[in-house]
Amino acid sequence: MPSRTSDPTTPTYPIGTPGRPWGAAEKALWLSRQSRKRSYEEDVSSRIEPLRARFDVEAYGRLDYHPDVYPLFAIRSRDWRDELPVALVTGGVHGYETSGVHGALRFVEAHAADYAGRVNLLVAPCVSPWAYERIHRWNMHAIDPNRSFREDSPAAESAALMRLVTPVRERVLVHIDLHETTDSDESEFRPALAARDGKPFEPGEIPDGFYLVDDAEHPQPEFQQAVIAAVAKVTHIAAPDADGRIIGAPVVAPGVIRYPLRELGLCAGITRAPYRTTTEVYPDSPRATPEQCNAAQATAVCAAIEFALARGAPR
Template sequence: MTVPAFYPIGIPGHPWTDAEKAEWLSRQVRQRSYQADVLDAVEPLREHFDVVEYGCVVYGDERFPLLAIRNRWGDALPTVLVTGGVHGYETSGVHGALHFLTHHAAAYAGRVNLLVAPCVSPWAYERVHRWNANAIDPNRSFREGSPAQESAALMRLVAPLRDRVLVHIDLHETTDTDESEFRPALSARDGKPFEPGEIPDGFYLVGDTENPQPEFQQAIIAAVAKVTHIAPADGNGEIIGSPVVAPGVINYPLAQLGLCASITNARYTTTTEVYPDSPRATPAQCNMAQSAAVCAAIDHALGQQAAVK
């Protein structure tokens, strides 16, 4: 059943024009600091890692340097890409990446080349929003000629490494505001009816329909289950409208949808989804779950490489 959803901007059934997008932008309020939460947190990492400024997001008079963190690379080592904050409001994606860098990344020195972009969308991070300032979802914009500055900058960074990446894990959240704000806003922006969904209670993964790697996904689920609970399937055997193919795992056609996890030719790719609004999870647990997922992803891939040698 399709239920009309009231959204305070636009006319139902009519896609937004520039006027509606400008009205939407005028309502966005800065709620936290990228400088304090991300840039300042990266500073202590410079002692042990290389910090690369790979671009700059500019909206009006606001400028946000985009940072990536690398360990000391070896030519023969496999490369692991970790991305967070593609959706700026998904807090543990950012802080989970930073948690991994602070607590676990050193253990992979001499084993993998790490490249971590902890906050791909800093403007949205500060506004606690899914979209960028142009009302564009960066995680549907990872394709040639991307309209999103954030997506285009990350793709430029990764382009020379596309064939060297063994693992890409993209850190996300599914929150209650997906259903209360962001999906209604999407329907209003595109002039489409809003169809209510169900928010899953727990952690899950989104693999690639074209390259599902089920053992890889299950290794991550097993590791994260020690930190926080795994989302069950709903009454239709689905999570957010997609069939559950294994406990806590669904698949999307990543490249077709322009999703971040499609930007390399990595053998192992996944998107994490933590549920921070659960009464059974704390912010610290969510960060640790993201970090545990990264470690499990790397460990599984290295184990598989060793097994075939």
């Protein structure tokens, strides 16, 4: 199925003045239009609670977003051993990307026990709970957490995750960050971004299928292809557009593009893990169900960890 192209007649975003970045008034107006659409407590916290019987669960921070307070949870291997490498799994950095959250939880519930004694697991299944509830990309301050993983981060979600990871940062062997690319990227989030930054909105294409974002500075093509091969058994892999690109980036291998992760402040760049990737599931495809999307995320995590353990750190 071809990629989906946004409508070139997309109207001006309804907040702000074209060509002028948002100020406090525009951000306040944007915030006033956000509403809770689902429950972090019911969907996420309630699924984490039973895991305490098998794993160590910690609140590594909290978001004080008046009038709401959100605890940020991480799940660790109970049999943590300092001599073992660490596998880091993150989901829900963009709260609206549902299968990132539920795929991470599915991995812990169904597969994490398989790695006992082989690797230390550290899983943060929902990095952005405020955005999860509002099915949004940004936090309440109109900041994208997945462009904010840097020193003095303006995003509390990003800063809290970096503090969690810092003690084990040098020992992370593999990091897989779970995301989605949705039709709403073109209909809402990219137009909002352009309006917020006072830039023109340039329509793009939404790829139909699963793909990965490798690190342009430290590419691991065999690792990426191992994950693609595993996920291809669960859901379809995105094809390039007519220009050989996915979301504007050249396709370097089937289902794989590359970004400079650290330079862009992306979550997958927060460690020096030799194996790191960002997954992108397409939940709006007529060829994929929510179940397939969650399964694809969990499958990607398993494939990433298995490859990393089999190969070890590259020399």
